[in-house]
Amino acid sequence: AQSVTQLDSHVSVSEGTPVLLRCNYSSSYSPSLFWYVQHPNKGLQLLLKYTSAATLVKGINGFEAEFKKSETSFHLTKPSAHMSDAAEYFCVVIGGNNAGNMLTFGGGTRLMVKP
C-alpha cells in the first residue's frame, strides 16, 4: 500500500520570497515521486520527478525537490515566488511494483502569492 500526505492544504507567500510545499509518502516499494501543478480549470502539468537517480531533482520554472528516504519526504521548493506560481500543487507517488503501478495523489496544496 502507498499513500501521500501533503501537510498544508494552503500556503501563502509574498512575491519574491521562498516557497516550501511539504509532502510525505509511504510506500512498500522504492517509489517514484512527482510534483504536478494545476492552474484553475486546467489539466496537470509535470513540474519534476524522482525515479531513483539524483536525490535533488530540478524541475521547470525554478522549482526543485529533494528526496529524503530517511524522512520519507519529497518537499517542493522555489527560491523566489512569482505571481504566476499561484496554483494547486499535487505530490504523487507510484509504488513501483508492476501490479500497483498506479498514481496515488496527495490532497493538494493551494499556493497563494501576494504582491
Place this chain on the structure above:
Amino acid sequence: GAVVSQHPSWVICKSGTSVKIECRSLDFQATTMFWYRQFPKQSLMLMATSNEGSKATYEQGVEKDKFLINHASLTLSTLTVTSAHPEDSSFYICSARDGGGIYGYTFGSGTRLTVV
C-alpha cells in the same frame, strides 16, 4: 515530449442526456489510460483504468454503466457519461501512459462538465 489532447474542454448538457469526452495521445501509443474525476478544491479521484482492446477496470464505487469507457485504439480513449444528472457535474481528467514507460504519465487538459 508526450502530449495528450482532451476534448471538449468544457460542456454543458441537459439532465438525461449523454456526453462523450475524448482523450487522445498525439505522439505516442498509450497502452493504458486513466480517467479521473476532480471535485472543487479536492484532489483527483481515479475512476477507472482502461487498457487498449480490453474492458476497463473501475474503482470501487464508480458505476460502470453510467461511466462508459472505451479504449479501442492505442491513441484514443473515450469516457461517456450516460443519462447525466447534476451530481455528475465535475472536472474530468484523463491520463495516458505509454507501454514502454518512456514518458511516464501525461495528463490531458481536463473537461469541465456541467449538467443542468
